[in-house]
Amino acid sequence: MLFLLAVAAFLLGSIPVAYLIARWTRGIDLRKYGSGNVGSSNVMQATSKRWTIPVAAYDLGKGILAVWLARWAGLDIGPQFIVGLAAVAGHNWPVFLGFRGGRGILTSLGVILAFSPLLGLTVLVMSFSLAPFKNLSLGVFIALLSLPALSYFLAEFFSIAEPVAVSVGFSVLTILALGRRLIGRRSEIASGLPVGSLLLNRLLFDRDIRDRNTWISRSKENGNKSLS
Structure with a gap:
């Protein structure tokens, strides 16, 4: 069951809605436009803000859905994280686009929200705290880096029942999300x-x-x- 759900989550994450919308609305390959990322931020740059909404909703929703499906199947915390991380990996390395996708930040946020809505909102606020200074990416870095500690030391506040398991899962999520930033060809x-x-x-x-x-x-x- 775990293997099937993980594969399904990876394929769900691999569906490149951002790429499809950019192709349908502007006739462009999002991988060759702007930052080259297949995600909502590049869609906004390539098309318009209104098309960013469905992309963001899908990217966020597939992280939530992956964890919920694993939970509905009766899997424990660890396997739930595996399925959620599979969705993030699918977004970052989509099989339908030659394994070249986005950063997976919104899908990661969906996984966080699935385990603790309050923690997810806290991470979102932390991420946007530096947005007025045009440092949203730095805010995301700080929020993700703080995630494992917040989930462990403030487990009761965030209604987390198994803080050790959840903290380990969020540590892997942080490594996956931040590690994705490091991978890629050097720009000219x-x-x-x-x-x-x-x-x-x-x-x-x-x-x-x-x-x-x-x-x-x-x-x-x-x-x-x-x-x-």
Whole structure:
């Protein structure tokens, strides 16, 4: 049962709704536009804000649904996390797009919400705390890094029944989500950057260079090329 649910969750996560919407509405390959990520943020840049809503809802919902299905099947906390993580992995490495997907942040949030709605909302608030300073990616990094500790030390507050198991599961989720940032080809704009600086920028800011404006300009140039 666990194996079947994990495979089903991976395939569910692999359905590239962001890619399909960008293809249907603008006729573009989202992997060749802007940041190249197959996710809601790149859809907003490639199409419009209104198309971001269904993409975000699906990406969030498949994380919640994967855990709920495992719970409905009577699986324990550990197997529930395995199924939830399979959905995140499917989003990050979708089989239908040659294993090149998005960051899996919204799907990860869906998994968190499935285990503790209050903790999920807390993580969401922490993530957006730096958004006014144009550092949403750094806020996400801080929130994810805090997730295992919050789930363990404040388990009663967040209504978590098995804090050890949940904390371990969230630790794996954090590694999966942040590790995804580190993987990818080096962009031309960062060709002369030392490997250590490159990885640090990706980990903290989810981009190859620290300068946000230069990175956005580079993303727009990529988008224009893909449309030409």
